[in-house]
Amino acid sequence: MAFRKILVLGGVRWGKSSFAERLVAECGEPILYVATAEALDDEMAERIAMHRSQRPATWRTLEAPRNVAAHVAAEIGDAHTVLLEDLTLLLSNLMAQDEATAETLATGALVELIALRAHIIVVSNEVGMGVVPPYPSGRRFRDSLGRINQSAAAACAEVYFVVAGVPLRLK
Secondary structure (H helix, E strand, O other): OOOOEEEEEEOOOOOHHHHHHHHHHHHOOOEEEEEOOOOOOHHHHHHHHHHHHHOOOOOEEEEOOOOHHHHHHHHOOOOOEEEEEOHHHHHHHHHHHHHHHHHHHHHHHHHHHHOOOOEEEEEEEOOOOOOOOOOHHHHHHHHHHHHHHHHHHHHOOEEEEEEOOEEEEOO
16 A cells, blocks of 8 residues: 655645645544644643644544654554644744754654655645744744755655645645
């Protein structure tokens, strides 16, 4: 069986997560949803709770804000499909821990995930089309995520860009 390796890119609230979840349903259960968000404040805790309540009860959730590949390898079990939501938050978490190694760690995790014998759907934000961040750390984040997204696109057989809820197949 050929496993699908898919990257879904888009801006904030552009519909990429909804589209990725439709792809996950196509790929089939059992599904492992890998969440990289951390509830560092009340607003983020509410967002996480809302997303959690919207997922089907049959999907297993793994919260892995760092060390994603190791956590997934330990918890994949019988999962046929893995959804990583998302590379943007993973990079942010890693940069908060150690900016110097964040890009290397995120890219390494991505390579390990893509190698798994399962359908892999990875979601990431496109952050290079907007205003240039006014601070050096913001520009470093944008540049790192751009390179990670390029690596993900090269590693995946399917790449989609979602705009206003409309998926455009790039590859």
